Amino acid sequence: MTITIGIVIGYLALLLTLGLFSSRRSRETSEDYFVASHSIGPFMLLMSVFGTTMTAFALVGSTSKAYVEGIGTFGLLASWAALLHALSFYVVGLKLWAIGKRYGFVTQCQYFRDRFESPAIGYLLFPILVGLVIPYLLIGLLGSGRVMAGLTQGAFPELFEGGAIPPWLTAGVICCVVLLYIFFGGLRGAAWANTFQTLFFMLMGLVAFLLIGDKLGGFSAATQAVMEVSPQHLAREGMMKPVKFLTYAFIPLSAAMFPHLFQHWLTARDARAFKLTVVAHPLCIMIVWVPCVLIGIWALGAGVDLPPAKSGAVLGIMVNMLESPIMSGLITAGILAAIMSSLDSQFLCLGTMFTNDIAVRLTGDISDRQKLAMARAFVVSIVIITYLLSLANPVKVFELGVWCFSGFTGLFPLVVASLYWRRVTKAGAFASIAVTAISWLYFFWRSGYGHTEGLVMGAMPVTWIFLMAAAALIVVSLMTQPPGEKTLAKYFPRHG
Amino acid sequence: MRKLVIVLVVLLMILHQDFWLWDSKTLVFGFMPIGLAYHAAYCLVTAFVGWLAVKYFWPHSVDDLLVVGNGEERQ
Numbered sequence: 001m002t003i004t005i006g007i008v009i010g011y012l013a014l015l016l017t018l019g020l021f022s023s024r025r026s027r028e029t030s031e032d033y034f035v036a037s038h039s040i041g042p043f044m045l046l047m048s049v050f051g052t053t054m055t056a057f058a059l060v061g062s063t064s065k066a067y068v069e070g071i072g073t074f075g076l077l078a079s080w081a082a083l084l085h086a087l088s089f090y091v092v093g094l095k096l097w098a099i100g101k102r103y104g105f106v107t108q109c110q111y112f113r114d115r116f117e118s119p120a121i122g123y124l125l126f127p128i129l130v131g132l133v134i135p136y137l138l139i140g141l142l143g144s145g146r147v148m149a150g151l152t153q154g155a156f157p158e159l160f161e162g163g164a165i166p167p168w169l170t171a172g173v174i175c176c177v178v179l180l181y182i183f184f185g186g187l188r189g190a191a192w193a194n195t196f197q198t199l200f201f202m203l204m205g206l207v208a209f210l211l212i213g214d215k216l217g218g219f220s221a222a223t224q225a226v227m228e229v230s231p232q233h234l235a236r237e238g239m240m241k242p243v244k245f246l247t248y249a250f251i252p253l254s255a256a257m258f259p260h261l262f263q264h265w266l267t268a269r270d271a272r273a274f275k276l277t278v279v280a281h282p283l284c285i286m287i288v289w290v291p292c293v294l295i296g297i298w299a300l301g302a303g304v305d306l307p308p309a310k311s312g313a314v315l316g317i318m319v320n321m322l323e324s325p326i327m328s329g330l331i332t333a334g335i336l337a338a339i340m341s342s343l344d345s346q347f348l349c350l351g352t353m354f355t356n357d358i359a360v361r362l363t364g365d366i367s368d369r370q371k372l373a374m375a376r377a378f379v380v381s382i383v384i385i386t387y388l389l390s391l392a393n394p395v396k397v398f399e400l401g402v403w404c405f406s407g408f409t410g411l412f413p414l415v416v417a418s419l420y421w422r423r424v425t426k427a428g429a430f431a432s433i434a435v436t437a438i439s440w441l442y443f444f445w446r447s448g449y450g451h452t453e454g455l456v457m458g459a460m461p462v463t464w465i466f467l468m469a470a471a472a473l474i475v476v477s478l479m480t481q482p483p484g485e486k487t488l489a490k491y492f493p494r495h496g
Numbered sequence: 497m498r499k500l501v502i503v504l505v506v507l508l509m510i511l512h513q514d515f516w517l518w519d520s521k522t523l524v525f526g527f528m529p530i531g532l533a534y535h536a537a538y539c540l541v542t543a544f545v546g547w548l549a550v551k552y553f554w555p556h557s558v559d560d561l562l563v564v565g566n567g568e569e570r571q
Binding site for chain 1: 535
Protein backbone atom coordinates (compact mmCIF):
# COMPACT_ATOMS: atom_id res chain seq x y z
CA MET A 1 0.00 0.00 0.00
CA THR A 2 2.93 2.33 0.67
CA ILE A 3 3.99 1.99 -2.99
CA THR A 4 0.44 2.79 -4.15
CA ILE A 5 0.22 5.90 -2.01
CA GLY A 6 3.77 6.86 -3.08
CA ILE A 7 2.73 6.74 -6.76
CA VAL A 8 -0.32 8.88 -6.07
CA ILE A 9 1.82 11.42 -4.24
CA GLY A 10 4.36 11.31 -7.08
CA TYR A 11 1.62 12.01 -9.60
CA LEU A 12 0.36 14.96 -7.58
CA ALA A 13 3.90 16.35 -7.39
CA LEU A 14 4.30 15.96 -11.17
CA LEU A 15 1.02 17.71 -11.78
CA LEU A 16 2.00 20.53 -9.49
CA THR A 17 5.29 20.95 -11.32
CA LEU A 18 3.51 21.09 -14.68
CA GLY A 19 0.94 23.56 -13.37
CA LEU A 20 3.59 25.82 -11.92
CA PHE A 21 5.70 25.54 -15.08
CA SER A 22 2.75 26.63 -17.21
CA SER A 23 2.27 29.62 -14.92
CA ARG A 24 5.67 30.85 -16.12
CA ARG A 25 4.05 31.39 -19.50
CA SER A 26 1.43 33.54 -17.85
CA ARG A 27 1.33 37.21 -18.88
CA GLU A 28 0.24 38.29 -15.38
CA THR A 29 -2.80 40.08 -16.73
CA SER A 30 -6.38 39.49 -15.71
CA GLU A 31 -7.26 38.51 -19.29
CA ASP A 32 -4.60 35.83 -19.23
CA TYR A 33 -5.68 34.66 -15.79
CA PHE A 34 -9.37 34.45 -16.71
CA VAL A 35 -9.35 33.30 -20.36
CA ALA A 36 -5.69 32.52 -21.19
CA SER A 37 -5.67 35.53 -23.55
CA HIS A 38 -7.89 33.60 -26.02
CA SER A 39 -4.89 31.56 -27.09
CA ILE A 40 -5.85 27.90 -26.68
CA GLY A 41 -5.71 25.69 -29.77
CA PRO A 42 -7.94 22.74 -30.84
CA PHE A 43 -6.28 19.89 -28.95
CA MET A 44 -5.92 21.69 -25.63
CA LEU A 45 -9.47 22.99 -25.97
CA LEU A 46 -10.80 19.46 -26.48
CA MET A 47 -8.80 18.12 -23.55
CA SER A 48 -9.75 20.92 -21.21
CA VAL A 49 -13.45 20.91 -22.20
CA PHE A 50 -13.66 17.13 -21.98
CA GLY A 51 -11.62 16.98 -18.77
CA THR A 52 -13.81 19.66 -17.24
CA THR A 53 -17.08 17.90 -18.07
CA MET A 54 -15.83 14.50 -16.90
CA THR A 55 -15.48 14.49 -13.15
CA ALA A 56 -16.10 12.06 -10.30
CA PHE A 57 -19.57 11.93 -11.77
CA ALA A 58 -18.24 10.16 -14.88
CA LEU A 59 -15.82 7.74 -13.24
CA VAL A 60 -16.91 7.09 -9.66
CA GLY A 61 -20.58 7.93 -10.26
CA SER A 62 -21.00 5.88 -13.43
CA THR A 63 -19.32 2.80 -11.92
CA SER A 64 -21.45 3.11 -8.82
CA LYS A 65 -24.65 3.69 -10.81
CA ALA A 66 -23.94 0.72 -13.09
CA TYR A 67 -23.34 -1.43 -10.01
CA VAL A 68 -26.80 -0.46 -8.76
CA GLU A 69 -28.82 -0.03 -11.99
CA GLY A 70 -26.91 -1.97 -14.65
CA ILE A 71 -25.82 -1.15 -18.20
CA GLY A 72 -28.68 1.31 -18.76
CA THR A 73 -26.46 3.82 -16.94
CA PHE A 74 -24.56 4.39 -20.20
CA GLY A 75 -27.66 5.31 -22.18
CA LEU A 76 -29.01 7.44 -19.36
CA LEU A 77 -26.17 9.87 -19.54
CA ALA A 78 -23.19 8.98 -21.71
CA SER A 79 -24.84 8.57 -25.10
CA TRP A 80 -27.22 11.48 -24.46
CA ALA A 81 -24.21 13.58 -23.43
CA ALA A 82 -22.28 12.51 -26.54
CA LEU A 83 -24.99 13.97 -28.75
CA LEU A 84 -26.23 16.90 -26.68
CA HIS A 85 -22.89 18.17 -25.41
CA ALA A 86 -21.54 18.27 -28.97
CA LEU A 87 -24.72 20.02 -30.08
CA SER A 88 -24.43 22.52 -27.23
CA PHE A 89 -20.81 23.30 -28.13
CA TYR A 90 -21.89 23.96 -31.71
CA VAL A 91 -25.13 25.83 -31.12
CA VAL A 92 -24.35 27.69 -27.88
CA GLY A 93 -20.61 27.52 -27.16
CA LEU A 94 -19.37 28.72 -30.51
CA LYS A 95 -21.68 31.71 -30.60
CA LEU A 96 -20.98 32.67 -26.99
CA TRP A 97 -17.28 32.48 -27.72
CA ALA A 98 -17.73 34.91 -30.63
CA ILE A 99 -19.79 37.31 -28.51
CA GLY A 100 -17.45 37.04 -25.52
CA LYS A 101 -14.40 37.68 -27.64
CA ARG A 102 -15.93 40.62 -29.48
CA TYR A 103 -17.35 42.40 -26.45
CA GLY A 104 -14.82 41.31 -23.80
CA PHE A 105 -17.08 39.25 -21.55
CA VAL A 106 -15.47 36.72 -19.22
CA THR A 107 -18.53 35.63 -17.25
CA GLN A 108 -22.07 34.65 -18.14
CA CYS A 109 -23.50 37.39 -15.89
CA GLN A 110 -21.66 40.04 -17.87
CA TYR A 111 -23.20 38.70 -21.07
CA PHE A 112 -26.74 38.44 -19.72
CA ARG A 113 -26.54 41.91 -18.15
CA ASP A 114 -25.69 43.40 -21.49
CA ARG A 115 -27.98 41.23 -23.58
CA PHE A 116 -31.02 42.02 -21.42
CA GLU A 117 -30.06 45.62 -20.65
CA SER A 118 -30.33 44.85 -16.94
CA PRO A 119 -27.64 44.95 -14.22
CA ALA A 120 -30.16 43.29 -11.91
CA ILE A 121 -30.23 40.08 -13.94
CA GLY A 122 -26.57 39.57 -13.08
CA TYR A 123 -27.27 39.87 -9.36
CA LEU A 124 -30.13 37.38 -9.71
CA LEU A 125 -28.15 34.85 -11.74
CA PHE A 126 -24.97 35.10 -9.73
CA PRO A 127 -26.13 33.33 -6.53
CA ILE A 128 -27.97 30.71 -8.60
CA LEU A 129 -24.90 29.85 -10.66
CA VAL A 130 -22.65 29.82 -7.60
CA GLY A 131 -25.20 27.72 -5.72
CA LEU A 132 -25.19 25.17 -8.53
CA VAL A 133 -21.43 25.06 -9.07
CA ILE A 134 -20.66 24.41 -5.40
CA PRO A 135 -22.50 21.04 -5.32
CA TYR A 136 -20.71 20.20 -8.55
CA LEU A 137 -17.41 20.93 -6.80
CA LEU A 138 -18.49 18.78 -3.89
CA ILE A 139 -19.02 15.88 -6.30
CA GLY A 140 -15.30 15.98 -7.07
CA LEU A 141 -14.12 16.23 -3.51
CA LEU A 142 -16.51 13.53 -2.29
CA GLY A 143 -15.58 11.27 -5.18
CA SER A 144 -11.86 11.58 -4.50
CA GLY A 145 -12.37 10.86 -0.80
CA ARG A 146 -14.49 7.80 -1.48
CA VAL A 147 -12.13 6.33 -4.05
CA MET A 148 -9.15 6.63 -1.71
CA ALA A 149 -11.15 5.24 1.19
CA GLY A 150 -12.22 2.25 -0.94
CA LEU A 151 -8.67 1.67 -2.14
CA THR A 152 -7.00 1.84 1.28
CA GLN A 153 -9.62 -0.11 3.21
CA GLY A 154 -7.88 -1.76 6.19
CA ALA A 155 -4.40 -0.67 5.07
CA PHE A 156 -3.64 1.73 7.92
CA PRO A 157 -5.39 0.33 11.00
CA GLU A 158 -2.99 2.04 13.37
CA LEU A 159 -3.41 5.46 11.77
CA PHE A 160 -7.07 5.81 10.84
CA GLU A 161 -10.40 4.49 12.01
CA GLY A 162 -11.35 1.56 9.75
CA GLY A 163 -7.81 1.50 8.40
CA ALA A 164 -8.64 3.63 5.34
CA ILE A 165 -7.37 7.10 4.44
CA PRO A 166 -10.28 9.29 5.53
CA PRO A 167 -12.10 11.41 2.89
CA TRP A 168 -11.25 14.65 4.72
CA LEU A 169 -7.54 14.00 4.23
CA THR A 170 -7.80 13.12 0.52
CA ALA A 171 -10.07 16.11 -0.14
CA GLY A 172 -7.66 18.40 1.73
CA VAL A 173 -4.64 17.27 -0.29
CA ILE A 174 -6.54 17.54 -3.59
CA CYS A 175 -7.70 21.06 -2.70
CA CYS A 176 -4.14 22.17 -1.92
CA VAL A 177 -2.68 20.78 -5.16
CA VAL A 178 -5.36 22.27 -7.38
CA LEU A 179 -5.26 25.56 -5.54
CA LEU A 180 -1.53 25.92 -6.01
CA TYR A 181 -1.50 25.58 -9.78
CA ILE A 182 -4.57 27.68 -10.46
CA PHE A 183 -3.46 30.33 -7.99
CA PHE A 184 -0.35 31.00 -10.03
CA GLY A 185 -1.39 29.90 -13.52
CA GLY A 186 -5.07 30.81 -13.74
CA LEU A 187 -6.99 29.29 -16.64
CA ARG A 188 -3.80 28.80 -18.62
CA GLY A 189 -2.45 26.64 -15.80
CA ALA A 190 -5.76 24.79 -15.65
CA ALA A 191 -5.75 24.17 -19.43
CA TRP A 192 -2.22 22.74 -19.34
CA ALA A 193 -2.96 20.63 -16.29
CA ASN A 194 -6.24 19.46 -17.80
CA THR A 195 -4.58 18.37 -21.02
CA PHE A 196 -2.10 16.28 -19.09
CA GLN A 197 -4.72 14.97 -16.68
CA THR A 198 -7.29 14.12 -19.33
CA LEU A 199 -4.78 12.10 -21.35
CA PHE A 200 -3.64 10.41 -18.16
CA PHE A 201 -7.08 9.46 -16.89
CA MET A 202 -8.24 8.21 -20.29
CA LEU A 203 -5.16 6.03 -20.55
CA MET A 204 -5.43 4.78 -16.99
CA GLY A 205 -9.15 4.08 -17.44
CA LEU A 206 -8.35 1.80 -20.36
CA VAL A 207 -5.51 0.14 -18.47
CA ALA A 208 -7.79 -0.44 -15.45
CA PHE A 209 -10.43 -1.93 -17.72
CA LEU A 210 -7.96 -4.33 -19.33
CA LEU A 211 -6.32 -5.37 -16.07
CA ILE A 212 -9.53 -5.78 -14.08
CA GLY A 213 -11.01 -7.79 -16.96
CA ASP A 214 -7.92 -9.97 -16.98
CA LYS A 215 -8.01 -10.38 -13.21
CA LEU A 216 -11.58 -11.62 -13.43
CA GLY A 217 -10.57 -14.32 -15.91
CA GLY A 218 -11.13 -12.36 -19.11
CA PHE A 219 -13.92 -10.09 -20.37
CA SER A 220 -16.26 -12.98 -21.22
CA ALA A 221 -15.79 -14.69 -17.86
CA ALA A 222 -16.33 -11.38 -16.04
CA THR A 223 -19.64 -10.78 -17.83
CA GLN A 224 -20.71 -14.42 -17.54
CA ALA A 225 -20.26 -14.16 -13.77
CA VAL A 226 -22.70 -11.24 -13.77
CA MET A 227 -25.11 -13.28 -15.91
CA GLU A 228 -25.14 -15.89 -13.16
CA VAL A 229 -25.59 -13.67 -10.11
CA SER A 230 -27.55 -10.72 -11.46
CA PRO A 231 -28.58 -11.04 -15.14
CA GLN A 232 -30.95 -8.08 -14.88
CA HIS A 233 -27.90 -5.78 -14.73
CA LEU A 234 -27.10 -6.72 -18.34
CA ALA A 235 -30.34 -5.19 -19.65
CA ARG A 236 -32.74 -2.44 -18.60
CA GLU A 237 -35.92 -4.38 -17.98
CA GLY A 238 -36.74 -4.15 -14.29
CA MET A 239 -33.88 -1.71 -13.65
CA MET A 240 -35.35 1.49 -15.09
CA LYS A 241 -38.44 2.69 -16.94
CA PRO A 242 -38.39 4.00 -20.54
CA VAL A 243 -39.76 7.41 -19.49
CA LYS A 244 -36.87 7.93 -17.10
CA PHE A 245 -34.47 6.75 -19.81
CA LEU A 246 -35.94 9.31 -22.21
CA THR A 247 -36.09 12.24 -19.84
CA TYR A 248 -32.47 11.93 -18.81
CA ALA A 249 -31.96 13.70 -22.15
CA PHE A 250 -32.53 17.00 -20.38
CA ILE A 251 -29.56 16.52 -18.05
CA PRO A 252 -26.71 17.02 -20.58
CA LEU A 253 -28.29 20.27 -21.78
CA SER A 254 -26.91 21.66 -18.54
CA ALA A 255 -23.46 21.89 -20.15
CA ALA A 256 -24.65 24.90 -22.14
CA MET A 257 -24.94 26.86 -18.91
CA PHE A 258 -21.90 25.61 -16.96
CA PRO A 259 -20.00 28.75 -15.97
CA HIS A 260 -16.67 26.90 -16.04
CA LEU A 261 -17.35 25.63 -19.55
CA PHE A 262 -18.32 29.14 -20.68
CA GLN A 263 -14.91 30.28 -19.46
CA HIS A 264 -13.12 27.46 -21.28
CA TRP A 265 -14.97 28.27 -24.52
CA LEU A 266 -13.63 31.81 -24.26
CA THR A 267 -10.05 30.54 -24.20
CA ALA A 268 -10.35 29.31 -27.81
CA ARG A 269 -7.92 30.95 -30.19
CA ASP A 270 -10.44 31.01 -33.03
CA ALA A 271 -13.68 29.36 -34.17
CA ARG A 272 -11.75 26.54 -35.83
CA ALA A 273 -10.47 25.45 -32.42
CA PHE A 274 -13.98 24.17 -31.67
CA LYS A 275 -14.06 21.72 -34.58
CA LEU A 276 -12.09 18.98 -32.89
CA THR A 277 -14.15 19.30 -29.71
CA VAL A 278 -17.45 18.92 -31.59
CA VAL A 279 -16.24 15.77 -33.37
CA ALA A 280 -14.09 14.07 -30.74
CA HIS A 281 -16.07 14.77 -27.56
CA PRO A 282 -18.54 11.88 -28.23
CA LEU A 283 -15.64 9.52 -28.87
CA CYS A 284 -13.91 10.55 -25.65
CA ILE A 285 -17.15 9.97 -23.73
CA MET A 286 -17.40 6.47 -25.17
CA ILE A 287 -13.78 5.68 -24.34
CA VAL A 288 -14.24 6.68 -20.69
CA TRP A 289 -17.78 5.50 -19.95
CA VAL A 290 -17.88 2.03 -21.54
CA PRO A 291 -15.07 0.66 -19.32
CA CYS A 292 -16.53 2.33 -16.21
CA VAL A 293 -19.99 0.83 -16.76
CA LEU A 294 -18.52 -2.62 -17.42
CA ILE A 295 -16.34 -2.44 -14.30
CA GLY A 296 -19.44 -1.43 -12.33
CA ILE A 297 -21.44 -4.49 -13.41
CA TRP A 298 -18.43 -6.80 -13.19
CA ALA A 299 -18.19 -5.92 -9.49
CA LEU A 300 -21.43 -7.87 -8.98
CA GLY A 301 -19.97 -10.97 -10.55
CA ALA A 302 -16.78 -10.50 -8.54
CA GLY A 303 -18.74 -10.73 -5.31
CA VAL A 304 -18.51 -7.09 -4.24
CA ASP A 305 -21.37 -6.65 -1.83
CA LEU A 306 -22.26 -3.09 -0.93
CA PRO A 307 -25.52 -1.35 -0.12
CA PRO A 308 -26.50 1.26 -2.77
CA ALA A 309 -25.61 4.10 -0.40
CA LYS A 310 -22.01 2.86 -0.23
CA SER A 311 -21.71 2.01 -3.93
CA GLY A 312 -19.37 4.98 -4.48
CA ALA A 313 -16.55 2.76 -3.22
CA VAL A 314 -16.99 0.18 -6.03
CA LEU A 315 -14.31 1.57 -8.32
CA GLY A 316 -11.73 1.78 -5.54
CA ILE A 317 -12.49 -1.76 -4.44
CA MET A 318 -12.21 -3.11 -7.99
CA VAL A 319 -8.86 -1.37 -8.49
CA ASN A 320 -7.67 -2.78 -5.19
CA MET A 321 -8.47 -6.29 -6.43
CA LEU A 322 -5.56 -6.03 -8.85
CA GLU A 323 -3.19 -6.63 -5.94
CA SER A 324 -0.53 -4.76 -7.86
CA PRO A 325 0.54 -1.74 -5.85
CA ILE A 326 2.04 0.00 -8.89
CA MET A 327 -1.06 -0.41 -11.06
CA SER A 328 -3.34 0.46 -8.18
CA GLY A 329 -1.34 3.63 -7.63
CA LEU A 330 -1.39 4.61 -11.30
CA ILE A 331 -5.09 3.91 -11.72
CA THR A 332 -5.97 5.77 -8.54
CA ALA A 333 -3.89 8.69 -9.78
CA GLY A 334 -5.89 8.48 -13.02
CA ILE A 335 -9.17 8.68 -11.13
CA LEU A 336 -7.93 11.66 -9.14
CA ALA A 337 -6.76 13.25 -12.42
CA ALA A 338 -10.30 13.09 -13.78
CA ILE A 339 -11.62 14.68 -10.63
CA MET A 340 -9.02 17.43 -10.45
CA SER A 341 -9.41 18.33 -14.12
CA SER A 342 -12.89 19.55 -13.26
CA LEU A 343 -12.17 21.00 -9.86
CA ASP A 344 -9.56 23.45 -11.14
CA SER A 345 -11.87 25.05 -13.70
CA GLN A 346 -14.75 25.19 -11.25
CA PHE A 347 -12.72 26.85 -8.52
CA LEU A 348 -11.35 29.29 -11.03
CA CYS A 349 -14.71 30.15 -12.57
CA LEU A 350 -16.13 30.99 -9.15
CA GLY A 351 -13.14 33.24 -8.45
CA THR A 352 -13.67 34.89 -11.83
CA MET A 353 -17.36 35.42 -11.16
CA PHE A 354 -16.85 36.87 -7.69
CA THR A 355 -14.21 39.24 -9.04
CA ASN A 356 -15.99 40.44 -12.18
CA ASP A 357 -19.65 40.16 -11.27
CA ILE A 358 -19.53 41.43 -7.71
CA ALA A 359 -16.24 42.92 -6.53
CA VAL A 360 -15.35 44.95 -9.61
CA ARG A 361 -18.90 46.23 -9.94
CA LEU A 362 -18.98 47.33 -6.32
CA THR A 363 -15.49 48.80 -6.12
CA GLY A 364 -15.60 50.60 -9.46
CA ASP A 365 -12.46 51.09 -11.51
CA ILE A 366 -9.51 49.12 -10.25
CA SER A 367 -6.19 48.32 -11.83
CA ASP A 368 -5.56 45.07 -13.63
CA ARG A 369 -3.08 44.03 -10.94
CA GLN A 370 -5.67 44.63 -8.22
CA LYS A 371 -8.21 42.62 -10.19
CA LEU A 372 -5.75 39.74 -10.42
CA ALA A 373 -5.02 39.86 -6.70
CA MET A 374 -8.73 39.93 -5.96
CA ALA A 375 -9.39 36.90 -8.19
CA ARG A 376 -6.68 34.93 -6.41
CA ALA A 377 -8.06 35.87 -2.98
CA PHE A 378 -11.53 34.72 -4.06
CA VAL A 379 -10.19 31.44 -5.41
CA VAL A 380 -8.50 30.71 -2.05
CA SER A 381 -11.68 31.55 -0.13
CA ILE A 382 -13.83 29.34 -2.37
CA VAL A 383 -11.47 26.39 -2.03
CA ILE A 384 -11.61 26.69 1.77
CA ILE A 385 -15.40 27.02 1.86
CA THR A 386 -15.94 24.07 -0.48
CA TYR A 387 -13.55 21.93 1.50
CA LEU A 388 -15.42 22.69 4.72
CA LEU A 389 -18.74 21.86 3.03
CA SER A 390 -17.36 18.52 1.81
CA LEU A 391 -16.76 17.49 5.43
CA ALA A 392 -20.54 17.22 5.86
CA ASN A 393 -20.34 14.23 3.46
CA PRO A 394 -23.70 14.71 1.72
CA VAL A 395 -25.69 12.36 -0.55
CA LYS A 396 -24.49 9.93 -3.22
CA VAL A 397 -22.24 11.36 -5.92
CA PHE A 398 -24.45 10.46 -8.88
CA GLU A 399 -27.66 11.85 -7.37
CA LEU A 400 -25.93 15.05 -6.23
CA GLY A 401 -24.61 15.53 -9.76
CA VAL A 402 -28.00 14.99 -11.36
CA TRP A 403 -29.62 17.61 -9.11
CA CYS A 404 -26.91 20.09 -9.85
CA PHE A 405 -27.21 19.53 -13.61
CA SER A 406 -31.00 19.84 -13.41
CA GLY A 407 -30.65 23.42 -12.20
CA PHE A 408 -28.34 24.35 -15.05
CA THR A 409 -30.72 22.75 -17.55
CA GLY A 410 -33.50 25.02 -16.29
CA LEU A 411 -31.40 27.93 -17.59
CA PHE A 412 -30.91 26.33 -21.02
CA PRO A 413 -33.99 27.96 -22.62
CA LEU A 414 -32.69 31.34 -21.43
CA VAL A 415 -29.28 31.04 -23.05
CA VAL A 416 -30.63 29.64 -26.33
CA ALA A 417 -33.32 32.32 -26.54
CA SER A 418 -30.79 35.04 -25.78
CA LEU A 419 -28.70 33.89 -28.74
CA TYR A 420 -31.39 33.10 -31.31
CA TRP A 421 -34.67 34.81 -30.43
CA ARG A 422 -34.90 38.56 -30.99
CA ARG A 423 -38.22 38.77 -29.21
CA VAL A 424 -37.03 37.47 -25.82
CA THR A 425 -37.34 40.18 -23.17
CA LYS A 426 -35.85 41.13 -19.84
CA ALA A 427 -39.10 40.27 -18.06
CA GLY A 428 -39.20 36.90 -19.82
CA ALA A 429 -35.63 36.21 -18.69
CA PHE A 430 -36.44 37.12 -15.08
CA ALA A 431 -39.54 34.94 -15.15
CA SER A 432 -37.63 32.00 -16.55
CA ILE A 433 -34.85 32.28 -13.95
CA ALA A 434 -37.39 32.63 -11.13
CA VAL A 435 -39.38 29.61 -12.32
CA THR A 436 -36.17 27.57 -12.58
CA ALA A 437 -35.14 28.48 -9.03
CA ILE A 438 -38.55 27.89 -7.47
CA SER A 439 -39.30 24.64 -9.30
CA TRP A 440 -35.80 23.29 -8.60
CA LEU A 441 -36.15 24.03 -4.88
CA TYR A 442 -39.57 22.42 -4.82
CA PHE A 443 -38.45 19.21 -6.55
CA PHE A 444 -35.26 19.05 -4.50
CA TRP A 445 -37.29 19.31 -1.29
CA ARG A 446 -39.75 16.73 -2.60
CA SER A 447 -36.90 14.27 -3.27
CA GLY A 448 -35.82 14.39 0.37
CA TYR A 449 -33.05 16.90 -0.41
CA GLY A 450 -31.47 14.84 -3.16
CA HIS A 451 -31.70 11.42 -1.55
CA THR A 452 -33.81 10.10 -4.44
CA GLU A 453 -34.27 11.00 -8.10
CA GLY A 454 -37.74 12.31 -7.23
CA LEU A 455 -39.41 11.11 -10.45
CA VAL A 456 -42.68 12.85 -11.34
CA MET A 457 -45.04 10.71 -13.46
CA GLY A 458 -42.02 8.55 -14.22
CA ALA A 459 -40.07 11.49 -15.64
CA MET A 460 -36.99 13.14 -14.22
CA PRO A 461 -37.81 16.39 -12.39
CA VAL A 462 -35.48 18.22 -14.79
CA THR A 463 -38.12 17.64 -17.50
CA TRP A 464 -40.65 19.74 -15.63
CA ILE A 465 -38.10 22.35 -14.60
CA PHE A 466 -37.06 22.76 -18.24
CA LEU A 467 -40.59 22.88 -19.63
CA MET A 468 -41.83 25.36 -17.03
CA ALA A 469 -38.77 27.60 -17.48
CA ALA A 470 -39.23 27.56 -21.26
CA ALA A 471 -42.96 28.28 -20.98
CA ALA A 472 -42.38 31.20 -18.59
CA LEU A 473 -39.73 32.62 -20.92
CA ILE A 474 -41.92 32.47 -24.00
CA VAL A 475 -45.22 33.60 -22.47
CA VAL A 476 -43.79 36.52 -20.48
CA SER A 477 -41.59 37.65 -23.38
CA LEU A 478 -44.56 37.76 -25.74
CA MET A 479 -46.53 39.79 -23.20
CA THR A 480 -43.82 42.40 -22.58
CA GLN A 481 -41.93 45.12 -24.41
CA PRO A 482 -39.25 43.84 -26.87
CA PRO A 483 -35.64 44.86 -26.22
CA GLY A 484 -34.27 48.14 -27.57
CA GLU A 485 -33.11 48.51 -31.18
CA LYS A 486 -29.55 49.17 -30.06
CA THR A 487 -29.32 45.83 -28.26
CA LEU A 488 -30.96 43.99 -31.11
CA ALA A 489 -28.59 45.56 -33.60
CA LYS A 490 -25.67 44.55 -31.40
CA TYR A 491 -26.67 40.93 -30.97
CA PHE A 492 -28.55 40.36 -34.22
CA PRO A 493 -26.70 42.40 -36.83
CA ARG A 494 -27.92 42.06 -40.38
CA HIS A 495 -25.84 41.19 -43.42
CA GLY A 496 -24.20 44.17 -45.02
CA MET B 497 -26.05 18.99 -46.50
CA ARG B 498 -27.13 21.31 -43.70
CA LYS B 499 -30.63 19.89 -43.79
CA LEU B 500 -29.24 16.36 -43.87
CA VAL B 501 -27.21 17.01 -40.70
CA ILE B 502 -30.29 18.43 -38.94
CA VAL B 503 -32.32 15.38 -39.98
CA LEU B 504 -29.54 13.10 -38.74
CA VAL B 505 -29.47 14.86 -35.36
CA VAL B 506 -33.24 14.45 -34.99
CA LEU B 507 -32.92 10.82 -36.06
CA LEU B 508 -30.22 10.26 -33.46
CA MET B 509 -32.53 11.65 -30.78
CA ILE B 510 -35.21 9.17 -31.80
CA LEU B 511 -32.81 6.24 -32.11
CA HIS B 512 -31.62 6.80 -28.56
CA GLN B 513 -34.80 5.09 -27.34
CA ASP B 514 -33.78 1.55 -28.31
CA PHE B 515 -36.85 -0.08 -26.79
CA TRP B 516 -36.31 -3.15 -28.97
CA LEU B 517 -33.19 -3.97 -26.92
CA TRP B 518 -34.80 -3.15 -23.58
CA ASP B 519 -34.78 -6.68 -22.14
CA SER B 520 -32.16 -8.29 -24.37
CA LYS B 521 -29.20 -9.85 -22.57
CA THR B 522 -27.44 -10.88 -25.77
CA LEU B 523 -23.69 -10.43 -25.55
CA VAL B 524 -21.70 -8.81 -28.36
CA PHE B 525 -18.11 -10.15 -28.75
CA GLY B 526 -18.97 -12.50 -25.90
CA PHE B 527 -18.76 -9.88 -23.15
CA MET B 528 -20.58 -6.66 -23.99
CA PRO B 529 -24.34 -6.56 -23.35
CA ILE B 530 -26.08 -5.49 -26.54
CA GLY B 531 -27.79 -2.55 -24.83
CA LEU B 532 -24.36 -1.17 -24.02
CA ALA B 533 -22.82 -2.03 -27.40
CA TYR B 534 -25.68 -0.22 -29.18
CA HIS B 535 -25.10 2.98 -27.23
CA ALA B 536 -21.33 2.78 -27.72
CA ALA B 537 -21.96 2.57 -31.47
CA TYR B 538 -24.38 5.49 -31.07
CA CYS B 539 -21.46 7.61 -29.82
CA LEU B 540 -19.46 6.70 -32.94
CA VAL B 541 -22.33 7.73 -35.22
CA THR B 542 -22.71 10.98 -33.25
CA ALA B 543 -19.05 11.76 -33.87
CA PHE B 544 -19.58 11.13 -37.58
CA VAL B 545 -22.55 13.51 -37.70
CA GLY B 546 -20.42 16.07 -35.83
CA TRP B 547 -17.75 15.66 -38.49
CA LEU B 548 -20.33 16.31 -41.23
CA ALA B 549 -21.48 19.47 -39.44
CA VAL B 550 -17.93 20.69 -39.05
CA LYS B 551 -17.01 19.93 -42.63
CA TYR B 552 -20.05 21.27 -44.41
CA PHE B 553 -21.32 24.20 -42.41
CA TRP B 554 -18.83 25.85 -40.26
CA PRO B 555 -18.66 29.66 -39.98
CA HIS B 556 -15.80 31.43 -41.75
CA SER B 557 -15.24 34.04 -39.05
CA VAL B 558 -16.56 35.72 -35.93
CA ASP B 559 -18.71 37.93 -38.17
CA ASP B 560 -20.30 34.86 -39.71
CA LEU B 561 -21.29 33.69 -36.26
CA LEU B 562 -22.83 36.95 -35.19
CA VAL B 563 -24.67 38.04 -38.31
CA VAL B 564 -28.30 36.95 -38.66
CA GLY B 565 -28.72 34.21 -41.24
CA ASN B 566 -25.30 32.84 -40.41
CA GLY B 567 -23.99 29.32 -40.84
CA GLU B 568 -24.93 28.92 -44.50
CA GLU B 569 -23.75 25.79 -46.13
CA ARG B 570 -20.26 25.91 -47.50
CA GLN B 571 -18.20 23.57 -49.60
